[in-house]
Every structure is written in C-alpha cells, then in structure tokens.
Amino acid sequence: MKKLAIIGCGGIGSYHLGHFKQFTDIVELAGFCDLIPERAENFVKEAGSGKAFTNYIEMYDEIQPDMVFICIPPYCHGEIEFETIRRGIPFFVEKPLALDLDLARRIRDAAEAKNLITASGFQCRYSKLVEPNLKFCRENEIVFIDCTRIGGVPGVFWWKDKDLSGGQIVEQTIHQFDIIRYTFGEPEEVCTYGTRGFVKGIPDYNTDDCSVTIVKFKNGTIGTISTGDYATSGNSFDSKIIFSSRDKRAELKILGTFEVFGEKPAEPEGENGGFVIKGDGALGKAGGSIVYHEEGDAGILCDRTFIEAVISGDGSKVRSPYRDAFKSVAFTMACNESMATGKPVKVELE
Ligand SMILES: NC(=O)c1ccc[n+]([C@@H]2O[C@H](COP(=O)([O-])OP(=O)(O)OC[C@H]3O[C@@H](n4cnc5c(N)ncnc54)[C@H](O)[C@@H]3O)[C@@H](O)[C@H]2O)c1
Incomplete structure (x- = not known):
C-alpha cells in the first residue's frame, strides 16, 4: 500500500486527517511532522498508525513516503517543496502556495520538470x-x-x-x-x-x-x-x-x-x-x-482524488494542480x- 505523510499538523492538517482516516483501504497513514512535537504525536494517536517527527527530512529518510500533504502556514513555503521535488514525491500543498510569486513559479516549474502529480487545497472545485x-x-x-x-x-x-x-x-x-x-x-x-x-x-x-x-x-x-x-x-x-x-x-x-x-x-x-x-x-x-x-463532501473528494491520482499515476482528474492554483494566487x-x-x-x- 502507498504511504502518505503530512507536514504541518495544525488546523487544516486535522481537517485532512479526518478525511485520511476514511481512506485506510487505499493508503497507509505513515508519517506526521510538525515543529511542535505534541501536534505530530496527537496525529499519530488520532490516525492509529504511523510515526511522529519534528523534522521533515528525517521523516522522508525513514518513512520514504509515496505522497505528502504540505499544510504549513503561507510564509513557510520553499525549502520543503524543493526537497520534496528533489526526492520525486508527489505533493498536495495548501493554498495560497507561497507569498512570493517568483518562488511559486520556481516550485511549479521544478515539479513539472520532474513530472510530479501535484494538487492544492481548493476543495470548493469538487462541489456538486x-x-x-x-x-x-x-x-x-x-x-x-x-x-x-x-x-x-x-x-x-x-x-x-x-x-x-x-x-x-x-x-x-x-x-x-x-x-x-x-x-x-x-x-x-x-x-x-x-x-x-x-x-x-x-x-x-x-x-x-x-x-x-x-x-x-x-x-x-x-x-x-x-x-x-x-x-x-x-x-x-x-x-x-x-x-x-x-x-x-x-x-x-x-x-x-x-x-x-x-x-x-x-x-x-x-x-x-x-x-x-x-x-x-x-x-x-x-x-x-x-x-x-x-x-456529499467536497473536501473528502478533493483529497481522495489526489491520493487516487498518485496511486494510478494519472493526475488528469485533479482539478487544481499547482500550475492552475498558481493563477488564483x-x-x-x-x-x-x-x-x-x-x-x-x-x-x-x-
Ligand atoms: N483549504 C482550506 O479551506 C484551508 C482552510 C484553512 C487553512 N488553510 C491553509 O492551510 C495552511 C495552514 O493553516 P492552518 O490553519 O492549519 O495553520 P496552523 O498554524 O494551525 O498549522 C500549521 C502547522 O504547520 C506547522 N509547521 C510550520 N512550519 C513547519 C515545518 N517546517 N515543518 C513542520 N511543521 C511546520 C506549525 O507548527 C503548525 O502546527 C495555510 O496556508 C492556510 O491558508 C486552508
């Protein structure tokens, strides 16, 4: 089964975790990372599986995730995405992607150069x-x-x-x-x-x-x-x-x-x-x-669509890949x- 990791175990992270618990038929909840250790540990308890980390590099080295949800505040983007891309890990990143359009452009282009499946947190696109x-x-x-x-x-x-x-x-x-x-x-x-x-x-x-x-x-x-x-x-x-x-x-x-x-x-x-x-x-x-x-629940559909895309290798059903999300930013x-x-x-x- 493919392994899922999450970086950022705060408010929106827990929204996604609520969805992931319904996806254990298709994905293993393997790694949880937050700078605040208790947050990551609480996610492990809530998920009933996986391991808590305070450093995402250590998490990547140990867990070797197949996909990651990046749920950090707007001012924290950059280094995490570039390392994720360097390792070839498909990623879902919360809006607003970054606060510097040039940085977001470089992340977009680097992810595309590696043909990575990407998605962003515009769940309203999955509304009926x-x-x-x-x-x-x-x-x-x-x-x-x-x-x-x-x-x-x-x-x-x-x-x-x-x-x-x-x-x-x-x-x-x-x-x-x-x-x-x-x-x-x-x-x-x-x-x-x-x-x-x-x-x-x-x-x-x-x-x-x-x-x-x-x-x-x-x-x-x-x-x-x-x-x-x-x-x-x-x-x-x-x-x-x-x-x-x-x-x-x-x-x-x-x-x-x-x-x-x-x-x-x-x-x-x-x-x-x-x-x-x-x-x-x-x-x-x-x-x-x-x-x-x-x-139905657009948020569940949004997350599941990305996870299924990574499993199948076909990103065509993702409604908000990084390139498109960039335009809204x-x-x-x-x-x-x-x-x-x-x-x-x-x-x-x-
Ligand atoms: N899609 C939506 O509807 C929606 C809703 C709410 C928030 N968001 C977005 O989600 C993002 C996060 O918002 P939030 O409310 O969860 O914030 P938050 O402050 O509650 O949580 C962010 C977490 O990221 C952690 N973090 C920061 N840098 C880190 C790093 N380098 N490594 C590991 N952990 C790190 C923080 O310690 C914190 O626990 C924001 O960009 C926000 O816009 C999206």
Missing part, C-alpha cells in the same frame, strides 16, 4: 454545485459578477500579520477568486481599495479589514469582489457570488446552494409591481428560481499590489 455553475456560465453571456464574503479573523497567530499570511484576500477569500476563475474565466486586470482600523481588540493586528476589487475579465465581463474579516457576529457575515446575464441571474453560496433566477416563468404581475417609478428602466417581476443543493497577489500602489494591475497568470 460546480457543474450547474459551469453550465450557467457556458450557456449565458455573463455581463457582471458580484462577489461578497464578509467573515471574521481566524485564530492562528500568523494570520493578523500581512507579511506572514498574505492578508485577507490572499489567505482567506482566495477560494472565491478561485471558484470564479474555475467556473467563469480568467481575469485580466484588477483595481483594489482596502481599509484598516475597523478590527478592534486584536494586539498587533496588521492587515486589511475589508477590500473591494474591480475585476476586468479577459472576455470583457466586469466584476466586483468585496471581502472583509471585520465581522464579529453572524449578523454581519455574508458570502455569495452572483453571475448576471441580460435575462437571468445565478447566485452561488459556495458549498451551500446554487440558485438560478429566470429559468421558470414569472408569477402574474400586479399593476405597478417591480417598478420604482414606471418608465425608469426598472423591470417587472422576475421569473421563479431553481435551486441546487450541495451534496497571482489573481489575489495582483489585488494586494493594486492596494499598495493605488493603481490598476494586470494579472500575470503565467
């Missing part, structure tokens, strides 16, 4: 809602995309420092940027404004509270992506992506629902229904909607650059 979303974007000419994700500040120490996490767009709402790319298409240019000073009571907080990005897509569609981490209660939480065409609109709540408005005929109209002032260009009552609900990094310079920035996807 992706299929109707793709169909909607294929069959309708999308004029405008409007995305909002307002949440809170994650608890990990490195998150509040933009130099360590990449900030709220790169680290957190990159899932939204990624799913827009995957289901709709590629960005060409972004212009982002951010704000600070609204998150209170977190010592040394040093990143943006909220940002608004205007995106010009390659096909001429425009969009806005508004994301924030200032929310302290569910009342301010919001998360949705609207894809709007001339006669229909779809609303995606990632891993929740995909609702298409305008597929069904409208209810009969009252005399002035839908108009603000008759004749001002506002439209009458919209058609009814069709709702698709999420089924580049999309978000362009927003950071625009925020820093106050200028529109072209997205360098290659």
Whole structure:
C-alpha cells in the first residue's frame, strides 16, 4: 500500500486527517511532522498508525513516503517543496502556495520538470454545485459578477500579520477568486481599495479589514469582489457570488446552494409591481428560481482524488494542480499590489 505523510499538523492538517482516516483501504497513514512535537504525536494517536517527527527530512529518510500533504502556514513555503521535488514525491500543498510569486513559479516549474502529480487545497472545485455553475456560465453571456464574503479573523497567530499570511484576500477569500476563475474565466486586470482600523481588540493586528476589487475579465465581463474579516457576529457575515446575464441571474453560496433566477416563468404581475417609478428602466417581476443543493463532501473528494491520482499515476482528474492554483494566487497577489500602489494591475497568470 502507498504511504502518505503530512507536514504541518495544525488546523487544516486535522481537517485532512479526518478525511485520511476514511481512506485506510487505499493508503497507509505513515508519517506526521510538525515543529511542535505534541501536534505530530496527537496525529499519530488520532490516525492509529504511523510515526511522529519534528523534522521533515528525517521523516522522508525513514518513512520514504509515496505522497505528502504540505499544510504549513503561507510564509513557510520553499525549502520543503524543493526537497520534496528533489526526492520525486508527489505533493498536495495548501493554498495560497507561497507569498512570493517568483518562488511559486520556481516550485511549479521544478515539479513539472520532474513530472510530479501535484494538487492544492481548493476543495470548493469538487462541489456538486460546480457543474450547474459551469453550465450557467457556458450557456449565458455573463455581463457582471458580484462577489461578497464578509467573515471574521481566524485564530492562528500568523494570520493578523500581512507579511506572514498574505492578508485577507490572499489567505482567506482566495477560494472565491478561485471558484470564479474555475467556473467563469480568467481575469485580466484588477483595481483594489482596502481599509484598516475597523478590527478592534486584536494586539498587533496588521492587515486589511475589508477590500473591494474591480475585476476586468479577459472576455470583457466586469466584476466586483468585496471581502472583509471585520465581522464579529453572524449578523454581519455574508458570502455569495452572483453571475448576471441580460435575462437571468445565478447566485452561488459556495458549498451551500446554487440558485438560478429566470429559468421558470414569472408569477402574474400586479399593476405597478417591480417598478420604482414606471418608465425608469426598472423591470417587472422576475421569473421563479431553481435551486441546487450541495451534496456529499467536497473536501473528502478533493483529497481522495489526489491520493487516487498518485496511486494510478494519472493526475488528469485533479482539478487544481499547482500550475492552475498558481493563477488564483497571482489573481489575489495582483489585488494586494493594486492596494499598495493605488493603481490598476494586470494579472500575470503565467
Ligand atoms: N483549504 C482550506 O479551506 C484551508 C482552510 C484553512 C487553512 N488553510 C491553509 O492551510 C495552511 C495552514 O493553516 P492552518 O490553519 O492549519 O495553520 P496552523 O498554524 O494551525 O498549522 C500549521 C502547522 O504547520 C506547522 N509547521 C510550520 N512550519 C513547519 C515545518 N517546517 N515543518 C513542520 N511543521 C511546520 C506549525 O507548527 C503548525 O502546527 C495555510 O496556508 C492556510 O491558508 C486552508
């Protein structure tokens, strides 16, 4: 049986471990590495197999894994990937891959030079809602995309420092940027404004509270992506992506629902229904909607797809290999650059 190892036994590592425990029919849970020994030891206990390490080189030497999940914070990438590639080990790496695009480029090219199967942590691509979303974007000419994700500040120490996490767009709402790319298409240019000073009571907080990005897509569609981490209660939480065409609109709540408005005929109209002032260009009552609900667990499917790819040697079903994940990181990094310079920035996807 192929041997699996994990580097980084923190929050997202334990999410993956929860999945791995369901895959013991196809893979041996062999090695767990974290700089904090108790974290790796707890993973061994939880897995019921394998050995704990604090040094990944020692783990690689002793375990000789066939695949590895790299689940370390954004500022820690580089050396681990290059050593993994040097040894020819296929790897799954958590988003956002790295905080330096040149570094990510070199990792991408080195992995491809060795023909390694790679994957990244964009599990939303494995949602059952992706299929109707793709169909909607294929069959309708999308004029405008409007995305909002307002949440809170994650608890990990490195998150509040933009130099360590990449900030709220790169680290957190990159899932939204990624799913827009995957289901709709590629960005060409972004212009982002951010704000600070609204998150209170977190010592040394040093990143943006909220940002608004205007995106010009390659096909001429425009969009806005508004994301924030200032929310302290569910009342301010919001998360949705609207894809709007001339006669229909779809609303995606990632891993929740995909609702298409305008597929069904409208209810009969009252005399002035839908108009603000008759004749001002506002439209009458919209058609009814069709709702698709999420089924299954996209995270499990994401991890299993990579593991099965390594076992079979066929990486074609992996929906987010390193090369593609790089493009989502580049999309978000362009927003950071625009925020820093106050200028529109072209997205360098290659
Ligand atoms: N895909 C998702 O939805 C999702 C969700 C949460 C987090 N993440 C990503 O996962 C990554 C990790 O986030 P987290 O919340 O698990 O962070 P965390 O701080 O909880 O865990 C990271 C762990 O990595 C360990 N580590 C760091 N450098 C190491 C090294 N050289 N060798 C061994 N261990 C090392 C740390 O000690 C820590 O235990 C981030 O990039 C984050 O963006 C992805």
